[in-house]
Amino acid sequence: MDKLIALVPAIPVASAILIQLMAGRMQRRMAWLSVLATALTFLITVVILALELAGEGGFQLSLADGWGILISDPLSAIMGVLIAGISFIVHLYSIRYMSEEPGYARFFVLLDLMTASLLVLVAAADLLSLLMAWHAIGVLLYFLLGFDTQRQSTFRYAFWTFITYRLGDIALILAAAVLYHAYGSWRLDEIFAAIQAEPQVMSLLGLSATTVAAGFLALGAFARSAQFLLHNWLPYTMDGPTPVSALMHAGIVNAGGFLINRFAPVFVHSSDILHLLFIVGLVTAVIGSVLMLTQNDIKKALGYSTMGQMGFMIMELGVGAFSLAIYHLIAHGLFKGTLFLGAGGVIGDARRDDGVPKDDIYTFVVERRSARRRPPWLIMAIITLAIPALVLFVAHWAVSSEFYHQQGAVVLLFFGWVTGAQLIFATYRMRSENSGRLLALILFSFTVVVVGYTLISHVFELFLYPDAAFRSLIHSASSIDVLWFDILIVITTIVIVVGWLRTYYAQRNGKRGGLLAGRLWLSFYTLISREFYVADIYAWFARQLLRLAERLNIWLRWV
Amino acid sequence: MNDMLILVAAVFLPLFPFSMLFNALHSGLRPPILRALLLLLWPQVGLLIIDHNGLTPPGWLLAWAVLSSLLYALRALALREVGMWIGFLATSSWALIWLMLDQGLGAERLARVALGISVPLVMLSILAAGLERRFGAAYLGLYGGLAQSMPRFAIMLVLVVLAVIATPLFPGFFAMLSMMIATMPSAPLLAVAIGVIWLLWSWAGARLLQGLIVGPKTQAVDDLGGLGLGLYILLLAALIASSGYWLEAIV
Numbered sequence: 001m002d003k004l005i006a007l008v009p010a011i012p013v014a015s016a017i018l019i020q021l022m023a024g025r026m027q028r029r030m031a032w033l034s035v036l037a038t039a040l041t042f043l044i045t046v047v048i049l050a051l052e053l054a055g056e057g058g059f060q061l062s063l064a065d066g067w068g069i070l071i072s073d074p075l076s077a078i079m080g081v082l083i084a085g086i087s088f089i090v091h092l093y094s095i096r097y098m099s100e101e102p103g104y105a106r107f108f109v110l111l112d113l114m115t116a117s118l119l120v121l122v123a124a125a126d127l128l129s130l131l132m133a134w135h136a137i138g139v140l141l142y143f144l145l146g147f148d149t150q151r152q153s154t155f156r157y158a159f160w161t162f163i164t165y166r167l168g169d170i171a172l173i174l175a176a177a178v179l180y181h182a183y184g185s186w187r188l189d190e191i192f193a194a195i196q197a198e199p200q201v202m203s204l205l206g207l208s209a210t211t212v213a214a215g216f217l218a219l220g221a222f223a224r225s226a227q228f229l230l231h232n233w234l235p236y237t238m239d240g241p242t243p244v245s246a247l248m249h250a251g252i253v254n255a256g257g258f259l260i261n262r263f264a265p266v267f268v269h270s271s272d273i274l275h276l277l278f279i280v281g282l283v284t285a286v287i288g289s290v291l292m293l294t295q296n297d298i299k300k301a302l303g304y305s306t307m308g309q310m311g312f313m314i315m316e317l318g319v320g321a322f323s324l325a326i327y328h329l330i331a332h333g334l335f336k337g338t339l340f341l342g343a344g345g346v347i348g349d350a351r352r353d354d355g356v357p358k359d360d361i362y363t364f365v366v367e368r369r370s371a372r373r374r375p376p377w378l379i380m381a382i383i384t385l386a387i388p389a390l391v392l393f394v395a396h397w398a399v400s401s402e403f404y405h406q407q408g409a410v411v412l413l414f415f416g417w418v419t420g421a422q423l424i425f426a427t428y429r430m431r432s433e434n435s436g437r438l439l440a441l442i443l444f445s446f447t448v449v450v451v452g453y454t455l456i457s458h459v460f461e462l463f464l465y466p467d468a469a470f471r472s473l474i475h476s477a478s479s480i481d482v483l484w485f486d487i488l489i490v491i492t493t494i495v496i497v498v499g500w501l502r503t504y505y506a507q508r509n510g511k512r513g514g515l516l517a518g519r520l521w522l523s524f525y526t527l528i529s530r531e532f533y534v535a536d537i538y539a540w541f542a543r544q545l546l547r548l549a550e551r552l553n554i555w556l557r558w559v
Numbered sequence: 560m561n562d563m564l565i566l567v568a569a570v571f572l573p574l575f576p577f578s579m580l581f582n583a584l585h586s587g588l589r590p591p592i593l594r595a596l597l598l599l600l601w602p603q604v605g606l607l608i609i610d611h612n613g614l615t616p617p618g619w620l621l622a623w624a625v626l627s628s629l630l631y632a633l634r635a636l637a638l639r640e641v642g643m644w645i646g647f648l649a650t651s652s653w654a655l656i657w658l659m660l661d662q663g664l665g666a667e668r669l670a671r672v673a674l675g676i677s678v679p680l681v682m683l684s685i686l687a688a689g690l691e692r693r694f695g696a697a698y699l700g701l702y703g704g705l706a707q708s709m710p711r712f713a714i715m716l717v718l719v720v721l722a723v724i725a726t727p728l729f730p731g732f733f734a735m736l737s738m739m740i741a742t743m744p745s746a747p748l749l750a751v752a753i754g755v756i757w758l759l760w761s762w763a764g765a766r767l768l769q770g771l772i773v774g775p776k777t778q779a780v781d782d783l784g785g786l787g788l789g790l791y792i793l794l795l796a797a798l799i800a801s802s803g804y805w806l807e808a809i810v
Binding site: 064065066067128131132135136139142143146149150151152155156159162163166167170171173174176177178180181186203204545546548549550552553556557558559 | 579582583586630633634635636637638643646704706707713717721726727728732736739740743744747750751754755757758761762765768769772773774775806807809810
């Protein structure tokens with residue numbers, strides 16, 4: 001059974017080699033070879049996951065002594081199914097979508113190699129294999145995004161991705177160097193065992209090795225998962241083929257979440273870095289969402305939506321909800337992949353019919369439909385307050401009596417409440433002919449959101465981290481002082497509630513702010529439309545570096 | 560005397576400003592075979608001087624080596640002539656061998672390091688000669704579109720550039736990795752500087768590829784022949800296979 005793990009990346013690699021060798025003879029039929037290989041890979045990953053669920057997993061395969069080690073554990077099994085599944089759909093979709101493109105065979109070769117690299121990454125049990133797979137993904141993505149070799153613009157934006165990923169690659173190498181030096185092994189199991197035995201081995205500048213390594217690992221994850229200031233590449237990669245966008249948003253960009261989960265034994269001894277994850281994730285989630293709302297291009301809006309979602313995922317890791325981050329990246333991968341693959345169809349439909357609903361007077365007078373109404377706001381307010389309380393009660397009863405004492409759980413419930421209430425607020429503004437149905441849908445959505453953050457996270461936690469002592473270590477590492485925690489929750493609640501009330505009254509009374517508020521709003525909008533000038537600053541910096549290089553060359557006579 | 564010999568070695572494992580000699584020589588040599596020989600032998604001479612005289616690099620020299628490497632990696636960003644690009648990348652890579660000397664590695668292993676760095680540069684040099692033969696110059700942005708006009712040549716160019724900028728599976732990757740691992744505990748700033756150099760190589764490599772392979776087809780030219788392609792594949796496979804040696808050494 002151990003050989004099953006080797007088959008998982010080996011099949012797509014074999015497919016890539018065969019396609020490259022036989023592309024001339026098989027013409028476009030060779031794409032089906034790639035699809036079949038991915039389907040087979042997917043089936044094997046499903047078998048491995050089933051064995052893990054049945055408690056018969058835990059395979060390990062070493063290609064050499066000390067490196068080339070692949071394992072199957074709950075994390076690699078679940079990620080393997082996600083990657084192989086999404087890759088299979090993307091392969092299938094690409095058969096027709098890419099059929100008119102020159103370089104059809106090259107596309108499938110690159111797609112297969114990318115699938116193999118991703119599968120090695122999630123199954124790697126030593127630092128060297130992990131580093132190689134991590135690097136290879138960045139390089140392959142560069143060529144997949146720059147698939148259209150005729151256009152300079154595709155390569156320009158592919159380069160943004162490449163250079164950001166390289167920055168993350170180097171951070172990961174530095175992390176590996178710190179861990180290897182502190183614990184003397186490349187094998188992850190040996191490193192984690194040594195950390196457990198002696199977590200506070202000193203490293204650099206009086207900091208522990210775990211803190212320094214966690215800092216570098218976090219930087220690697222930030223670059224890969226497009227966290228704020230390292231996010232610019234993500235929304236601009238839309239010049240690449242749509243299937244690549246789907247694969248990237250569904251299975252590559254979320255590797256940051258996987259990395260932090262894989263190195264969870266390092267992060268549990270690095271509370272400060274976990275708090276940093278929370279802050280960076282929060283800033284990214286807010287900025288990504290704000291930028292998404294201002295886009296008028298569907299694919300760019302989806303890009304910024306991914307940035308916001310990745311921020312949310314990193315934030316979850318920061319509050320110690322490691323397993324929830326995995327659930328989040330799986331859910332996000334599935335829905336974002338679907339959205340990207342469907343984006344072309346939506347654009348096509350929108351060209352025929354914009355889908356903007358006619359106003360109320362038109363539907364009432366001309367179409368003789370009944371007037372659309374809003375649900376009563378008092379009921380909405382009661383739902384907003386009652387559902388989280390109900391979920392808290394259910395969680396307390398069904399999940400764990402310790403539920404209230406975990407800060408991470410409270411934070412997540414809080415965010416569940418905020419996002420759910422935001423949903424209610426948005427739907428409250430909608431008018432419907434059948435307000436009862438709308439109300440039922442609101443109730444259902446809100447319950448799904450809040451329950452998703454409590455019960456599902458619990459189920460995932462039991463599967464990914466069965467050791468109760470380790471789970472409690474994660475929660476204690478991510479906790480902050482109770483007083484500060486309470487103050488932060490109260491301040492955030494007040495800000496949100498005041499914001500809602502202000503928006504509600506502004507909507508109801510039709511009032512707009514004064515002249516100053518208008519100007520401030522306009523300045524803010526300008527700032528957002530220029531995407532906070534981050535890309536401009538980077539472009540300026542790059543130009544200065546190139547100018548400096550040029551001047552140096554002239555001064556030194558080009559030798 | 561030792562300091563004097565180290566300065567002589569610094570001409571062959573080029574440190575700025577001695578590196579200008581190598582680059583002037585490399586630019587001046589036109590025949591591809593002479594360029595290839597120069598790329599293969601130049602660092603080996605430096606290593607021979609060091610090994611023969613049992614020299615150990617002083618601490619101050621390591622910072623000099625990293626700064627020299629950084630200087631040439633940065634300067635490579637603004638280059639358009641492929642031959643010059645090869646010379647600068649060679650200088651930037653070879654300068655880092657001084658850091659490995661500090662680790663007390665054996666002469667044989669160091670010779671292999673230098674060879675692992677030189678071979679992809681030689682391969683690129685031969686490809687550049689092919690471009691000069693076909694287009695009259697190996698120059699970025701002058702014609703472009705090689706992926707359209709010479710797909711086989713373009714694939715080999717991409718793979719060779721990836722080997723030069725030390726991407727995984729090629730020996731350069733493991734050489735850089737072992738250098739960063741070795742310098743991290745004693746001189747973390749040097750390790751970070753090596754990371755920056757690596758990043759600049761990637762940038763320079765991407766600029767080189769974008770300037771040559773991207774764009775519409777400009778003119779009809781002969782692609783790489785079957786023999787040439789086979790030879791390049793064999794050499795690349797040998798390079799990847801030699802990485803096994805590196806992996807064993809690191810582990």
